[in-house]
Amino acid sequence: MAIPTVAEYVIDRLADLGIRHVFGVPGDFAFPVDDAVEASDRLTWIGCSNELNAAYAADGYGRINGAAILSTTFNVGAAAALAGVMGCKAERVPVFHIVGAPSTRLTRSRRHMHHSYGDGNLDQFRGYNEVSACASAYLTPQNAVPEMERVIFEALSQRMPVYIQIAEDYALMPVVGAPVRGVPLAEAQTFSSNAEELDGAMAAILARLGKAKSPVVLPAYTIARYGLQKELEAFLAATGIPFATPAMSKGLLFESHPLYLGDYNGEMSQDDVRKIVEGADLVLDIGGVVYCDPDTGAFSAHIESSKVITIRPDHVEIGALAETGGRGDASYGPVHMKDILAALTRQAPKFKTPSFSRPAPIPAAGASDNKVTDTSFFSQLQQFIEPGDTLVADTGTGDLGASAVRLPDGAQFQHAALWGCIGWGTAAILGVGLADPSRRVVLVQGDGAHQLTANQIGTIGHYGLNPIILLRNNGVFGIEEIVMGNSDPAKIKNYDRLPLWQYHKLPEAMGCRDWFCVSVETNAELDAALKKARTLPGASYIEVQLGSEKLLPALPPEALERLYQVKAPKTAS
């Protein structure tokens, strides 16, 4: 067997993990990587409309598949992808970002190369991509084999992106040393628990559980990232402790689960949920909830640090709520949350589940001849979602509304609530769809956000995906008006008013063939379009005309001040 080049080895080693697609934009300096992908019979090149869109697609893919590959060229390409890779770090998606760089001969000779500042320095951005990665490697033929093991371990242990740079000359040289044949993602080694620390953590948790009368579980989104849903379910079944999901964890378990209280979102939670969560004498945060504004009703959560046990992916904290930055009573690690869940399932006491009302689906709303409103839109969405769907909601009013949809068992949900990058949805569904073609992707996308990444529609069509895209056209950046406290259409800022596109004509212009594209205004039209889309095997693009008079309610002043910590919402001038 021929010894692989560095580029071939990198591609081959990542394919071992069970990654089947590479998202990227080709470019000089990266040709050896691009060629290695093209030559691979295990990986398929997915050329994206630009680097940011490629990063978002990798994000979507990595959430479902467990990991993803992103390929760009150096400087112009890597920098254009950066915001998307940073999002993967925030949302904890392992993405292997492979960047083709100039040959070391070029770098040493200090050439004034294109794609650089033309000052002879071809290595001046060495550090800056690392802000988006949990580990970085600059490969050589000599270090490629061990470095790949290191960054794969880090990416999978931390569930975060890693940055892999390969100079073009090195990319074409054979690796030194014995290539590693890797195992699939699910079998890959990540960090492991220290036995003593695990015992200590268990003793501390069991002591607290032993005294608790009304515990509650807040499962974090990381449960999904680490693929520990079954372990969580086993623990819940064994203990009978009810759970509520912060926004980032929506859809983690079936929402018909008998222990599912509903969404916990601070003062914006339903009363029942809030009372049980905030009244609990022990809060088990499993996975490390991010107490961000989307998870806490704009920082209105009232949970006392001393009541909280936080089981993070790699350590346990007792009596410390991360939000406060305060240290708690004790901390144990390295301890893998998988080991804690398994041990707790065996050893934790059984609790009497309190009674609570089930979270209700969005009720029917809107007469059929009426124009679609936000209320009737989400009501129809509630009716529409089926078990085989993956509902993807882009940041904005679409996410606010879609997060209230009760998911039928089997339906999945994806959003980027923490990083909150508008436009992510349209670009991400390329990856979501390719990662699991057996599911139907339903995208809820706002018009303002859509304009940022609409060019990805052409890519989605090119690769033959079949999403159902629901484009909410109200002519404004609606979410921005909400978070500046405005619900009066007459007072919309000019900078929040959008160019008015004819969105439903985009797919044809971008070469999508045989898509069902339509613009609807009334509830009956939306209903008919949704029904038709469901019968079609191909993609649908439904533009829903909401009209800008349909702003959602603004956040009240006190919530805004709590959220942004700015006293005066408007300046005197």
Add this chain to the structure above:
Amino acid sequence: MAIPTVAEYVIDRLADLGIRHVFGVPGDFAFPVDDAVEASDRLTWIGCSNELNAAYAADGYGRINGAAILSTTFNVGAAAALAGVMGCKAERVPVFHIVGAPSTRLTRSRRHMHHSYGDGNLDQFRGYNEVSACASAYLTPQNAVPEMERVIFEALSQRMPVYIQIAEDYALMPVVGAPVRGVPLAEAQTFSSNAEELDGAMAAILARLGKAKSPVVLPAYTIARYGLQKELEAFLAATGIPFATPAMSKGLLFESHPLYLGDYNGEMSQDDVRKIVEGADLVLDIGGVVYCDPDTGAFSAHIESSKVITIRPDHVEIGALAETGGRGDASYGPVHMKDILAALTRQAPKFKTPSFSRPAPIPAAGASDNKVTDTSFFSQLQQFIEPGDTLVADTGTGDLGASAVRLPDGAQFQHAALWGCIGWGTAAILGVGLADPSRRVVLVQGDGAHQLTANQIGTIGHYGLNPIILLRNNGVFGIEEIVMGNSDPAKIKNYDRLPLWQYHKLPEAMGCRDWFCVSVETNAELDAALKKARTLPGASYIEVQLGSEKLLPALPPEALERLYQVKAPKTAS
């Protein structure tokens, strides 16, 4: 008069310079900045389809107007713009990048805010934007006035972007100290010459000029950035020294100038030009030519360091060619090139201009019934360009061809040859057009690159600009095949094959009203479309079907090896 807030002051101070537009994407944390723009009667908000496109638009605007403003929100917004702002640094365009950040109260309280990594650190990217800027300021009410003077000075002295971050609470507080009323750009102070150093530099240059028999001038693109075209012309007229333009300087002076030799591009130059430049006994590099591959025929320039005098914006080097990294005989500074040009115009000897053949326009080509080829396309472009046009060429085969067009007097030319970011053109013309509405913008854009930034078309239509867009549709990333040495359509890499869009339908889908949009295949159709576009006051979008069999000639293997410093163009496997 009320004391302005920090946000108001920043906007007002920049408006003093004569900047009339702000390119950006609105967002929370940046609302005080957005509001200040909306309230200003001197600045107009130009909402762009995304942050990268906004940065490119600011780039285009800054080239014409002398400086530009870019407004984004922090992290997600600033990072998404980064690649474009880095391009402004490479191409030396002063862009004031204003970033709205979370309030200092939020930062101090270590909130898990959206648009962050959710780890309580809202200031972890403090350094990373600085890679794209020549200076950065983190404004407070106390430092806003002096800091703005500092960054304005740096931006205008270095003709590079600066980064200005304003926390939301600070943005709404009144500035401390007396606001500065600034002067227009052209009158603004930049660095000044040290008298002794200027004398020393002049003595050294005049000594060399005194011995020279066949000097030549290579003017850099920075002449245009510093607005010194007239000073350069006066110097040329006084000395009779001929000049040749590297690619980055194309269009710097009228191409009918009697001293204009043509383009200098190493071995890819016309023989006449190459002989005079490389045979010169003194090369006056005025402005600091970047000896990048686009300026040197893929590093095939043969200019001896010892023959070169480099008059950089702020210093002079004798006998040092920057490309080699070697130090020369002497270096003088701070010395402003404007002062050097003025002194040389007064004191330099007059030379006998050598005879040379005028650079020829692209000849007519292509029978009218034939399909458009690359050759006939650029031939028609040559005929089409008029004195009032600004020809913008995006990176790729479009730039290669457009750079060969002889510009009629008065026509201007813009490209991003050094940074080489594909897609720049479509986004940049928004700024180019707004900076000088009296000119007609003609964009030559390739299909591959267009897909990266096509969403800016909607913005261009929204603001009523009237470019003539020539979209070259050949279905592939043509430039990439050229720089990997392939000219055989049968051997095009799959990753260079594009989704096939119906480009001419994009403007309508993106809401552009009354655009003339057409797809053409034959030379006669292209000719008719161009003629019609010229008669219309509004915008035109002409999709030119080239077919992928029409690849331009590839670079020969020896040029590729010289360019990329990679021995084997393809790996054995």
